[in-house]
Amino acid sequence: MADQTLWYLENIDLTNIFCPKKVDMGMLDSKQHPTFEANQYIYLPDEPAKKIFLISEGRVKIGTYGTDGKEVTKAILAPGEVFGELALINDGTRRDFAYSLEPTRLCVLEKEDLQGMLRERSELQLFFMRLIGNRTLRLEQRLENLMFKTSRSRIIEFLHTLAAEKGRAVGFEREVKNMLTHKEIADLTGTSRQTVNTVLNDLRRQNVLTFDRKRMLVRDMDQLQQAG
Numbered sequence: 001m002a003d004q005t006l007w008y009l010e011n012i013d014l015t016n017i018f019c020p021k022k023v024d025m026g027m028l029d030s031k032q033h034p035t036f037e038a039n040q041y042i043y044l045p046d047e048p049a050k051k052i053f054l055i056s057e058g059r060v061k062i063g064t065y066g067t068d069g070k071e072v073t074k075a076i077l078a079p080g081e082v083f084g085e086l087a088l089i090n091d092g093t094r095r096d097f098a099y100s101l102e103p104t105r106l107c108v109l110e111k112e113d114l115q116g117m118l119r120e121r122s123e124l125q126l127f128f129m130r131l132i133g134n135r136t137l138r139l140e141q142r143l144e145n146l147m148f149k150t151s152r153s154r155i156i157e158f159l160h161t162l163a164a165e166k167g168r169a170v171g172f173e174r175e176v177k178n179m180l181t182h183k184e185i186a187d188l189t190g191t192s193r194q195t196v197n198t199v200l201n202d203l204r205r206q207n208v209l210t211f212d213r214k215r216m217l218v219r220d221m222d223q224l225q226q227a228g
Contacts, residue, residue: 012127014082017117018054018107035105042098042106049087049094050111055079058104059178064096073187074139076101076180078166085131087111088118101184142190151191155199156228158189159209163218174218179211203227 019033033056036042042053042060053060055077062075062083074096077083083098088111118125145154167174180188182196189196203209208227209218218224 012123014054014080015056015107017124018052018082018109019056032108033105034108036100036103038100038102038104040100042100042104043084043094044097045095046093049084049090049092052082052084052087052109052111052114053098054082054107054109056105056107059101060104061099061101061184062096063099071187073184075135076184076188078178082131085128088114088128089132142188146190151189151195152199153228154189155185155191155196156203156224158185159203159216159218160221160225160228163216163221163224167216167218170217172220174221176216176218177214179214179216181213 057079060077061073063071063073065071163174163176167176182193185196186193200211207219208223209216
């Protein structure tokens with residue numbers, strides 16, 4: 001299966017849109033290309049929604065807080081991915097937060113600047129429409145999974161999707177580099193770190209996959225899917 005995470009990049013050079021060519025010459029503007037250490041908030045709920053971000057380096061967690069104050073993880077994003085896009089359809093404030101999981105560098109566009117580009121480029125309009133729609137569908141699917149599927153099934157479905165969308169073919173196997181931590185998988189599947197550890201070790205014993213801190217190697221995608 002082809003990498004589905006880059007379908008929207010085929011005809012759009014997002015790096016050039018978000019990070020002008022002067023970046024390649026070392027002319028970084030601290031306002032438009034900010035850096036964050038690990039474990040720093042990029043923005044918080046109720047802050048003005050005026051910017052859209054592209055991850056140049058690092059990883060970013062997108063989340064929100066429930067009425068009980070409990071943190072809910074919506075997504076964990078890697079280099080090349082965009083976030084903060086809801087600023088385009090919201091004139092108010094942020095509803096979620098963005099948090100750097102490791103040293104991170106971003107490229108930033110002001111909403112007004114991007115809106116001007118959207119008026120001139122139909123392919124860019126399509127990109128953001130699909131981005132917002134795809135993320136909404138994913139959140140709806142996660143909610144359905146929480147209601148109707150077991151913890152084990154949710155974890156296995158997540159691993160299968162992760163391998164299909166962000167992995168690369170290595171012979172008949174599929175490799176995912178920069179593997180998420182057990183806690184991150186637990187946060188994204190509404191389970192516990194202990195349950196994730198149990199499921200992963202069970203799959204390793206069955207020789208369905210292997211994993212370490214740096215990567216996951218799925219030996220058989222069909223067998224992984226059926227393991228749920």
